[in-house]
Amino acid sequence: ANVIPVEVWSADAVGLDLLLGAVTLGAAQVAVFGAGSHDLAPLQKQAGLGQSILNGLGFAGEYLRIVDGESGNWLAELAAWAVPAGVPVAEFRLVADKRTTLEFVIDHLQKNAPAAPEFIALAAGAPFGNVIVSDACTLCMSCTSACPAGALKAAADAPRLSFLERNCLQCGLCANTCPENAITLTPRLLIKERRHERILREAEIFCCTACGKAMGAKPIIENMLAKLAGHSMFAAPEALARLSMCADCRVIDLMQSEKSLKAWEMTE
Numbered sequence: 001a002n003v004i005p006v007e008v009w010s011a012d013a014v015g016l017d018l019l020l021g022a023v024t025l026g027a028a029q030v031a032v033f034g035a036g037s038h039d040l041a042p043l044q045k046q047a048g049l050g051q052s053i054l055n056g057l058g059f060a061g062e063y064l065r066i067v068d069g070e071s072g073n074w075l076a077e078l079a080a081w082a083v084p085a086g087v088p089v090a091e092f093r094l095v096a097d098k099r100t101t102l103e104f105v106i107d108h109l110q111k112n113a114p115a116a117p118e119f120i121a122l123a124a125g126a127p128f129g130n131v132i133v134s135d136a137c138t139l140c141m142s143c144t145s146a147c148p149a150g151a152l153k154a155a156a157d158a159p160r161l162s163f164l165e166r167n168c169l170q171c172g173l174c175a176n177t178c179p180e181n182a183i184t185l186t187p188r189l190l191i192k193e194r195r196h197e198r199i200l201r202e203a204e205i206f207c208c209t210a211c212g213k214a215m216g217a218k219p220i221i222e223n224m225l226a227k228l229a230g231h232s233m234f235a236a237p238e239a240l241a242r243l244s245m246c247a248d249c250r251v252i253d254l255m256q257s258e259k260s261l262k263a264w265e266m267t268e
Contacts, residue, residue, distance in 0.1 A: 011035070014043065016127070017094070017101040019050045019064050024090040024108050028083050035069030049126050053189055058115030060085055088112040110191055119190045126187040129170040131163055133200045136182040139217040143174035143183060153197070159217035160202040166194040210249035
């Protein structure tokens with residue numbers, strides 16, 4: 001009498017948005033009957049993430065469960081499932097965009113949560129998390145081009161990398177793209193200040209040593225100089241110094257300092 005069956009096209013399509021969404025809309029418990037599923041592991045992982053979020057916010061008890069249809073005693077297990085403390089019912093409706101639904105759900109849970117943690121640690125593979133950038137970062141900004149969700153952003157006025165955690169999907173594309181291996185992912189759900197951008201790294205602007213024109217982020221130029229210092233083409237100090245000049249000054253210095261044979265000095 002206290003069960004409301006909801007038919008879905010496939011149990012495998014049920015995700016964190018529907019599991020937590022049902023809890024916020026008045027369901028005391030949510031059980032996904034995994035009959036016909038190819039693999040229950042992804043469903044169990046989603047339920048585990050949802051349970052971690054609810055428990056991390058102070059909602060005690062087991063709210064989410066994946067039922068194995070092949071198990072002979074699944075009905076008895078459901079009948080013995082203790083009902084946890086209720087979650088205040090929300091007034092929003094679920095929308096087609098899963099990320100937007102999750103934003104509504106998390107905001108509602110945070111507003112009515114018994115606890116107020118700064119963040120909730122989650123298992124690997126969670127769709128929420130932090131990005132940590134080490135000092136090896138040269139601010140080449142390759143990560144900003146790879147990020148599909150706009151979580152990593154490059155500033156237009158200075159060499160500065162900022163991060164909006166609420167957008168991060170923890171897909172790992174930024175870490176895989178980084179040429180310096182300077183990015184580390186940490187799965188978690190940030191509760192406080194989720195909508196605030198924060199600066200991950202910033203640096204001075206490197207200027208041409210000859211004319212003073214801005215050339216880019218200082219760590220990029222310094223990294224280039226360090227890597228090319230041992231190259232035979234830049235063994236001479238003046239050749240290496242030319243790398244710290246802009247393109248125009250480099251040509252001027254080359255014409256003025258190069259000791260090669262000039263065309264007007266050639267004889268038959």
